[in-house]
Each structure stands twice: as C-alpha cells, then as structure tokens.
Amino acid sequence: xxxxxxxxxxxxxxxxxxxxxxxxxxxxxxxxxxxxxxxxxxxxxxxxxxxxxxxxxxxxxxxxxxxxxxxxxxxxxxxxxxxxxxxxxxxxxxxxxxxxxxxxxxxxxxxxxxxxxxxxxxxxxxxxxxxxxxxxxxxxxxxxxxxxxxxxxxxxxxxxxxxxxxxxxxxxxxxxxxxxxxxxxxxxxxxxxxxxxxxxxxxxxxxxxxxxxxxxxxxxxxxxxxxxxxxxxxxxxxxxxxxxxxxxxxxxxxxxxxxxxxxxxxxxxxxxxxxxxxxxxxxxxxxxxxxxxxxxxxxxxxxxxxxxxxxxxxxxxxxxxxxxxxxxxxxxxxxxxxxxxxxxxxxxxxxxxxxxxxxxxxxxxxxxxxxxxxxxxxxxxxxxxxxxxxxxxxxxxxxxxxxxxxxxxxxxxxxxxxxxxxxxxxxxxxxxxxxxxxxxxxxxxxxxxxxxxxxxxxxxxxxxxxxxxxxxxxxxx
Amino acid sequence: xxxxxxxxxxxxxxxxxxxxxxxxxxxxxxxxxxxxxxxxxxxxxxxxxxxxxxxxxxxxxxxxxxxxxxxxxxxxxxxxxxxxxxxxxxxxxxxxxxxxxxxxxxxxxxxxxxxxxxxxxxxxxxxxxxxxxxxxxxxxxxxxxxxxxxxxxxxxxxxxxxxxxxxxxxxxxxxxxxxxxxxxxxxxxxxxxxxxxxxxxxxxxxxxxxxxxxxxxxxxxxxxxxxxxxxxxxxxxxxxxxxxxxxxxxxxxxxxxxxxxxxxxxxxxxxxxxxxxxxxxxxxxxxxxxxxxxxxxxxxxxxxxxxxxxxxxxxxxxxxxxxxxxxxxxxxxxxxxxxxxxxxxxxxxxxxxxxxxxxxxxxxxxxxxxxxxxxxxxxxxxxxxxxxxxxxxxxxxxxxxxxxxxxxxxxxxxxxxxxxxxxxxxxxxxxxxxxxxxxxxxxxxxxxxxxxxxxxxxxxxxxxxxxxxxxxxx
Numbered sequence: 040x041x042x043x044x045x046x047x048x049x050x051x052x053x054x055x056x057x058x059x060x061x062x063x064x065x066x067x068x069x070x071x072x073x074x075x076x077x078x079x080x081x082x083x084x085x086x087x088x089x090x091x092x093x094x095x096x097x098x099x100x101x102x103x104x105x106x107x108x109x110x111x112x113x114x115x116x117x118x119x120x121x122x123x124x125x126x127x128x129x130x131x132x133x134x135x136x137x138x139x140x141x142x143x144x145x146x147x148x149x150x151x152x153x154x155x156x157x158x159x160x161x162x163x164x165x166x167x168x169x170x171x172x173x174x175x176x177x178x179x180x181x182x183x184x185x186x187x188x189x190x191x192x193x194x195x196x197x198x199x200x201x202x203x204x205x206x207x208x209x210x211x212x213x214x215x216x217x218x219x220x221x222x223x224x225x226x227x228x229x230x231x232x233x234x235x236x237x238x239x240x241x242x243x244x245x246x247x248x249x250x251x252x253x254x255x256x257x258x259x260x261x262x263x264x265x266x267x268x269x270x271x272x273x274x275x276x277x278x279x280x281x282x283x284x285x286x287x288x289x290x291x292x293x294x295x296x297x298x299x300x301x302x303x304x305x306x307x308x309x310x311x312x313x314x315x316x317x318x319x320x321x322x323x324x325x326x327x328x329x330x331x332x333x334x335x336x337x338x339x340x341x342x343x344x345x346x347x348x349x350x351x352x353x354x355x356x357x358x359x360x361x362x363x364x365x366x367x368x369x370x371x372x373x374x375x376x377x378x379x380x381x382x383x384x385x386x387x388x389x390x391x392x393x394x395x396x397x398x399x400x401x402x403x404x405x406x407x408x409x410x411x412x413x414x415x416x417x418x419x420x421x422x423x424x425x426x427x428x429x430x431x432x433x434x435x436x437x438x439x440x441x442x443x444x445x446x447x448x449x450x451x452x453x454x455x456x457x458x459x460x461x462x463x464x465x466x467x468x469x470x471x472x473x474x475x476x477x478x479x480x481x482x483x484x485x486x487x488x489x490x491x492x493x494x495x496x497x498x499x500x501x502x503x504x505x506x507x508x509x510x511x512x513x514x515x516x
Numbered sequence: 517x518x519x520x521x522x523x524x525x526x527x528x529x530x531x532x533x534x535x536x537x538x539x540x541x542x543x544x545x546x547x548x549x550x551x552x553x554x555x556x557x558x559x560x561x562x563x564x565x566x567x568x569x570x571x572x573x574x575x576x577x578x579x580x581x582x583x584x585x586x587x588x589x590x591x592x593x594x595x596x597x598x599x600x601x602x603x604x605x606x607x608x609x610x611x612x613x614x615x616x617x618x619x620x621x622x623x624x625x626x627x628x629x630x631x632x633x634x635x636x637x638x639x640x641x642x643x644x645x646x647x648x649x650x651x652x653x654x655x656x657x658x659x660x661x662x663x664x665x666x667x668x669x670x671x672x673x674x675x676x677x678x679x680x681x682x683x684x685x686x687x688x689x690x691x692x693x694x695x696x697x698x699x700x701x702x703x704x705x706x707x708x709x710x711x712x713x714x715x716x717x718x719x720x721x722x723x724x725x726x727x728x729x730x731x732x733x734x735x736x737x738x739x740x741x742x743x744x745x746x747x748x749x750x751x752x753x754x755x756x757x758x759x760x761x762x763x764x765x766x767x768x769x770x771x772x773x774x775x776x777x778x779x780x781x782x783x784x785x786x787x788x789x790x791x792x793x794x795x796x797x798x799x800x801x802x803x804x805x806x807x808x809x810x811x812x813x814x815x816x817x818x819x820x821x822x823x824x825x826x827x828x829x830x831x832x833x834x835x836x837x838x839x840x841x842x843x844x845x846x847x848x849x850x851x852x853x854x855x856x857x858x859x860x861x862x863x864x865x866x867x868x869x870x871x872x873x874x875x876x877x878x879x880x881x882x883x884x885x886x887x888x889x890x891x892x893x894x895x896x897x898x899x900x901x902x903x904x905x906x907x908x909x910x911x912x913x914x915x916x917x918x919x920x921x922x923x924x925x926x927x928x929x930x931x932x933x934x935x936x937x938x939x940x941x942x943x944x945x946x947x948x949x950x951x952x953x954x955x956x957x958x959x960x961x962x963x964x965x966x967x968x969x970x971x972x973x974x975x976x977x978x979x980x981x982x983x984x985x986x987x988x989x990x
Contacts (some may be wrong), residue, residue: 085826086587088705131825310868314562315711317741
C-alpha cells in the first residue's frame with residue numbers, strides 16, 4: 040500500500056439486552072443471577088416440539104429504539120434463522136433478522152446507523168480448566184437462564200475514526216438507551232456489548248481496507264484500548280508492506296494482546312432462511328403511536344433545552360445531556376432549590392463530578408439536596424468558595440448536611456465590617472512597613488495583608504471583601 | 517362383549533360410555549390388551565394402566581398417539597435412535613386438547629424417523645406391517661397409527677401430515693385420515709419436521725370419528741404463533757348426497773405415469789358413485805403440480821435440516837462421548853440419525869447454502885406460491901378436487917427402500933395440498949387386488965366441514981368394509 044497517513048475506519052455492532060419482563064420467544068422471566076437453569080422452559084431449552092412466540096414488548100422497545108435513532112421503521116418485518124452449532128445455542132440456530140430488520144438507517148450524534156434488528160441471546164457457557172475456552176476445557180457447563188433474552192443489535196455505518204470517538208459515541212448511545220428505559224445498559228454485566236469492525240485506509244481515499252472484527256469488549260475502557268491496540272497492529276502490518284488478514288479477534292485487557300478467534304476461511308455459512316415458526320411482524324399505526332408516546336426526552340433534546348432554557352454553555356449542556364445520570368442529578372439539584380441559578384448549580388455538579396471520577400453522582404454520598412444547599416450558602420455568602428470546597432470534600436467522604444458541617448467545624452464565612460475590621464486593623468498594625476508602602480501607593484504588598492487576614496480567619500473570609508476593607512482602612516478608596 | 521366393544525366406532529364407544537352401557541375402564545382395558553399384544557410393531561409404547569379419568573365429550577375413549585407428539589413423562593422418540601428413551605416434560609397441545617375432552621392416551625405409535633418416509637421402514641424401531649398383508653408396508657410416515665386403527669388395536673389415532681403422512685397410510689390401510697388446514701391445529705409439542713408444512717390430524721375407522729376427534733383438536737394456541745382460530749365449530753357430518761356439488765379431477769396428474777390400473781379403476785368407480793349422488797365432475801389442471809414434488813423435496817428438507825439441528829447430544833437424547841465438541845456432534849448425529857434423515861439434512865443444508873439459496877429454496881417457494889394460486893383458481897369453479905390418495909396400493913416391505921425417488925412418488929397426489937396448506941381427507945374407495953385404495957377429497961382452507969360432509973356421503977355410498985381387519989384378531 041502506498042505511503043502517507045492512514046486513518047482508521049471503524050463500524051460498531053452493539054448488542055443491547057432489552058429489559059422486558061419475559062424472554063424474546065417464551066414466557067420465562069429474564070434471569071438476574073438466579074441459580075443456573077432455573078429460568079427455563081421447553082422453548083428456551085430448545086426441547087423437541089417447542090415453538091417460539093415473539094415478545095410484543097420487545098418489538099415495542101425495538102420501535103422505541105428505532106424512533107430514538109431516527110430510523111426508518113419497517114411496515115413488515117420478518118425473523119430469520121441463523122444456523123450454526125454451539126452448546127450455548129440450544130436449537131442449533133439463533134432466531135434473528137436478516138433482510139427485513141425492524142429498523143433501517145438512522146442517525147445518532149454524528150454517526151449514521153445502518154440498521155437495528157431483534158434477536159435472542161445465547162446461553163452462558165462456563166468452561167472448567169486452565170484454558171477458560173471450550174478448547175482444552177476439562178468440562179463445560181451451560182446455564183440457559185440468559186438464553187433467549189431479547190437483544191437489539193444496533194449496527195453503525197463505518198464512520199467512526201478513532202478510539203476516543205467510539206468511546207464518546209458509545210456513551211451517547213448508552214445514555215439514549217438508558218433514557219428510553221429499554222435496557223440496563225451495563226457493560227460489565229453484559230447488557231450492553233460491543234463488537235468493532237476495524238480497518239485502515241490512506242487519508243483522503245474512500246476505499247475500504249481489509250477489516251478485522253474485535254469481539255465482545257465489556258467496558259468503555261477496554262473498547263478504547265482494544266481499538267487503539269488493533270489500529271496500531273494493523274498500521275504496523277501495512278507499514279511493513281504486508282496485508283491484513285480478515286479475521287475475528289479477541290482483545291485481552293490484562294495482557295493488552297490481540298488473539299485470533301477464527302479466520303475468514305473458517306467463517307460460518309449461516310444458511311439464513313425465513314423462520315417458518317413465526318409469521319411476519321406487521322407494524323400497525325397503533326404500535327407506532329404507542330412507541331411514540333413512550334419516548335422520553337432524549338439527549339439531543341435535553342442538550343437543546345439546557346442551552347436554550349437554562350442558558351448553560353454548549354459544552355456543559357452536552358457533557359450533562361450525553362451522560363444521563365449526570366443530567367438527572369443536575370435536574371435534581373435544580374429541583375431541590377428552584378431559586379438557585381442553573382449556572383451555579385451546574386458549576387457545583389461539575390465540581391462534584393470532578394471529585395467522583397467514574398462514580399455516578401447519584402450513587403455518591405452527596406445528595407442533590409445537600410449540593411443545592413451548599414451552592415445556596417455560597418451564593419448568600421454564608422460560606423465562601425474555599426470553605427464550600429472543604430465542605431464538599433467532607434460530603435463526598437462521609438455525606439451529611441452542609442449547614443451542620445459548616446456550623447460544627449466553624450467554617451462560616453467571616454463577613455461584614457464588624458467582624459473583619461478588627462482583624463484587618465490588627466494585620467496592618469503587625470506589618471507597619473508594608474502598611475507604609477501601601478499608603479504610598481505601592482499596592483504590591485496587599486496580597487500579604489489579605490493572606491494574613493485569611494490565615495487569621497482560617498480561610499473563611501471573602502478575599503474581595505478583605506481587600507476592600509484594607510483599602511478603606513488606609514483611606515485609599 | 518369383547519366382540520361388541522371391538523365393533524364400536526370411537527363415536528359409538530363414547531356414546532355407550534355416556535349412556536352407561538360401557539365403562540371407560542372396560543373400554544380402555546379392552547384396547548390396552550389388544551395394543552400390548554400388537555404383532556404389527558405398530559406401537560412403540562403401550563400404557564400399563566388407564567390414565568386418570570377426565571370428564572368430557574370423548575368419555576375416556578382410548579387414543580393412540582403418533583410418537584412425533586410429545587407426551588409428558590411418556591417416551592416420545594419420533595422413530596429415532598437419537599431420541600431413544602426420551603420422555604419430555606410437557607405434552608403437545610393437540611394431545612392435551614384431546615385429553616381435556618376426555619380422551620385417554622393408550623400408547624405411542626411407530627413412525628418413519630422424524631416423519632420422513634412413506635412406508636414406515638425408516639423407523640429406528642423397525643418397520644410396521646400392513647394389517648391387510650403382513651408382507652407389505654402400511655404407508656408412512658404415520659404408519660403405526662394407521663396400522664393400529666386398521667387392525668383394531670386402537671379405536672382411533674393421531675397422526676401428522678407434512679406431505680401426505682396421514683392420508684397415504686390411511687389409504688394403504690383402508691381407513692380415514694384427515695389432514696387439516698395449516699394452522700388449524702397447534703403444532704406445539706409436535707416434534708418438527710418441516711414447520712411450514714406440518715399438520716396434526718386424526719386417523720379413524722370412519723368419517724364421523726374423524727370429525728369428532730378433529731373437533732377437539734382445533735383451536736388457536738398461544739404457544740404456536742402460526743396457529744389460527746377455526747372460523748366455525750366442526751360439525752358431525754350427516755350428508756348422504758352430493759347434489760349441487762362440483763368435483764374437479766386434475767386429469768393430467770391422475771393420468772400420469774406410475775398410477776396402478778387397479779387404483780385408477782377404483783377412482784373411476786368413486787367418480788361414478790359421486791355422480792350417482794348428484795355431483796358434477798369436471799376436469800381441471802394444476803400445471804405446476806409437476807414441479808410440486810421437487811419443490812416439496814427442497815422446502816421440507818431445508819426446514820428439516822434446521823429443525824433437526826437441536827439434536828446435538830448436548831441436552832437430551834443420544835450422546836456419543838468424544839474428546840472434543842466437533843467430534844461429539846459428528847458421532848452423535850452419525851449414530852443417532854438414520855439414512856433417510858441424513859439424506860434430507862444433506863439436501864436441505866445444500867439448498868440453503870450461500871449461493872444456492874435463490875436457485876433452490878427461493879425457486880421452490882415460488883412454485884409453492886404458484887401451486888396455491890392454481891388450487892385457489894380451481895376452487896372458484898369447483899367445491900372439491902378429487903384424486904386417488906396414492907398412485908399405488910400398499911407395496912412390499914423392502915420394495916422401494918433402495919430407490920428414494922420411487923418412494924417419493926408415493927406422495928405425488930398429496931403434496932400439492934400440503935404446499936398450499938389446504939385441507940384434504942382420504943377415505944377408502946374400495947379394493948385393488950385385495951388391498952385398500954384411498955380417495956382424496958380436497959377443499960379450500962377451512963372447508964373441513966364441507967369435506968367431512970362430502971366424505972360422509974361417499975363413505976355411505978361406497979360401503980367399504982374395514983372390519984375385515986379391525987373386526988377380528990390381527
């Protein structure tokens with residue numbers, strides 16, 4: 040391949056476990072950590088004679104997802120069988136969709152959606168033995184509780200260009216799905232799973248290079264690291280003048296290594312054909328109306344609302360809106376004290392999140408009411424910025440109520456001439472040389488005097504107020 | 517008394533129990549003893565004791581059930597070694613509906629493995645003998661059910677029909693077999709052969725019994741997404757005339773090669789009988805019928821190749837232990853499936869393969885659509901289509917086992933209706949060389965009441981005597 044800069048071309052396939060009451064094709068309740076094989080029936084065990092019946096709620100959720108992603112919704116959608124043998128697939132085929140998916144096209148953020156279709160999840164395999172894989176396992180056991188869980192598979196166009204963009208976009212998708220209430224969208228628990236198709240091409244061309252598929256990465260961090268590692272691996276191959284092999288890969292986050300699961304030569308012929316046990320799904324006006332009525336405010340709309348109604352900065356609006364937990368928390372802070380300026384609330388939510396890292400604010404010890412109270416205390420000068428940040432540190436560590444923390448620890452702002460004037464006077468008196476320089480118009484030492492006052496008040500005074508008092512006492516203002 | 521019981525149709529037996537002239541236990545024990553003494557290999561399992569009685573219109577009349585139906589706690593092996601000894605944890609809806617109406621399961625009947633066959637010679641549990649001539653086959657795949665009813669080992673039986681598997685053995689054994697409209701009877705719990713073609717129906721001594729059994733089988737089932745509400749109740753047929761009715765004969769099909777003269781003769785006699793009952797006979801054409809057999813032998817194996825994937829040795833049935841997964845799959849399926857099943861899995865897998873799908877499966881589906889359209893066209897000017905059920909009478913055991921194509925031709929007349937999903941009945945029309953010949957009467961979807969009526973009128977006029985086999989000892 041010719042020299043010059045190479046750019047990654049990345050497309051995603053995301054599997055989303057839907058949070059319906061029952062499985063995709065039978066009446067079993069979804070599994071949530073129950074003892075193995077207790078949420079099963081003849082249908083999801085693939086017993087002889089059992090037949091699937093499509094879950095209407097899963098179709099409803101699928102339509103909601105399609106609407107949220109601005110997809111075209113099929114008037115008639117069909118299920119197909121995808122045939123292959125594996126112990127986690129009890130029927131020897133997965134019921135999925137093929138040429139008539141529920142949703143086609145669409146867009147989320149800057150990324151175009153190729154399609155969204157419904158299918159059933161496989162069972163869970165546990166391999167005993169050193170390899171952890173079915174090859175070389177001493178024994179393998181199958182837990183069918185997960186088998187048959189409804190999945191929406193969302194496929195993007197190959198339009199993503201970096202690991203970072205993938206991470207950011209996936210967070211938006213996750214927020215969108217979470218807002219819809221159709222899934223738990225928990226990557227670690229497997230309710231949101233992502234495969235990435237990755238290839239490289241010279242910048243400025245629109246041809247596609249040979250792609251590899253990176254399978255089943257179960258956290259945002261691993262996805263970004265896995266994609267970065269695969270992009271570098273391909274770059275090294277191409278720059279060495281060799282060619283990339285089309286294959287399915289596994290990223291091991293522990294060793295950062297990429298290993299091959301199977302090459303194209305071993306690729307399955309899935310022998311797709313229309314599932315004869317399920318009549319085509321006809322999407323009625325009623326179904327569409329119900330799905331439309333079920334749509335909550337989505338991230339894009341929320342972002343707009345924060346900018347237009349609350350006058351938040353576009354950056355803050357996007358950060359909040361694309362992370363629903365954060366936006367929900369921000370809304371709760373605003374609701375806890377409606378007199379609070381949303382800007383001030385936003386600043387304190389940002390301040391809090393900075394201290395929490397990956398932890399969600401709503402899971403922290405800081406209640407929205409506590410944060411609202413703290414912000415209000417700052418606005419009313421009951422505590423200054425510095426003191427308030429100390430209070431916030433304590434709230435994060437142990438929770439509690441800001442007012443009592445301030446009272447207990449004497450963090451009230453020292454304010455007003457009555458309280459501050461004698462302290463300022465004492466500071467000036469203790470530093471006659473500096474006082475003299477100030478009187479003569481050399482304002483440089485004023486910081487030292489203010490610092491002295493802050494020291495005396497243990498940071499509880501307001502810097503501006505102290506400066507003003509110094510000037511006043513020296514007759515400068 | 518035993519002879520009296522034996523002479524009762526299922527309808528008459530249910531009435532006798534209702535009137536107090538017979539107890540359900542007497543009836544059950546009578547048939548249990550006969551079924552247990554079966555020398556035709558018609559049964560693969562017979563009840564030791566009478567099941568707990570259920571009140572209902574069927575009054576405890578014993579029912580033989582094709583092994584393809586799942587019956588809770590009772591071996592349900594589909595004629596296959598791969599399911600040898602398998603007892604399911606649930607009962608098929610069709611069987612459960614009949615049990616709820618009072619039927620008592622007497623036993624499970626032998627069949628071609630996974631319903632693939634027309635002679636019952638493809639059973640892992642051995643062939644079934646025709647009660648009319650023990651050197652001949654009973655037809656298939658519901659051969660055990662047909663033989664059991666014909667030999668009087670059971671008053672009636674359940675079968676399944678994918679391409680003719682109720683009608684053809686009913687014809688070859690001299691009894692009545694009804695293949696319903698697709699979807700009228702739930703397929704839930706019926707071990708799948710070809711999902712878009714499989715139908716469950718009764719095999720009975722007479723048309724009235726077929727109507728009674730069928731009445732308690734139909735109904736929408738929430739466990740079968742392809743099942744439908746039958747638009748009217750199934751009536752007891754009483755017609756004795758065919759006045760005003762038009763019967764269409766697909767002449768080119770019926771005159772084709774392979775039809776035996778004796779079968780042809782019996783069919784002509786049936787047409788004369790129909791005329792004498794007031795019917796008008798017309799010619800019709802099913803131009804795509806000559807492709808129907810080929811289309812069927814693409815669609816059915818394609819669906820079967822997928823349906824039979826679940827028999828992988830992982831969860832139930834036979835498992836041949838091997839050192840790795842692929843070898844376990846291969847050896848389990850190699851040992852578990854018989855030759856005909858393997859042949860159809862191979863055909864079906866090939867037909868669905870990438871690059872061949874359109875040429876085979878896609879084209880076969882287009883033929884299917886054509887056949888359905890042509891039948892619908894005929895039903896615009898005729899009430900029924902009539903044909904012989906099978907081109908031949910029962911053939912000798914082993915005669916066709918080495919020639920699959922000759923075997924497939926057994927279903928030449930029954931397959932078009934299977935592809936179209938329309939109902940059809942086979943009733944005995946007489947004997948040829950001492951062996952029964954069947955007459956097939958087909959109507960449009962949901963015309964079962966009219967088909968049963970016409971069949972009842974013809975049955976009365978034909979006066980076939982099946983008690984030759986079911987009346988005495990077998």
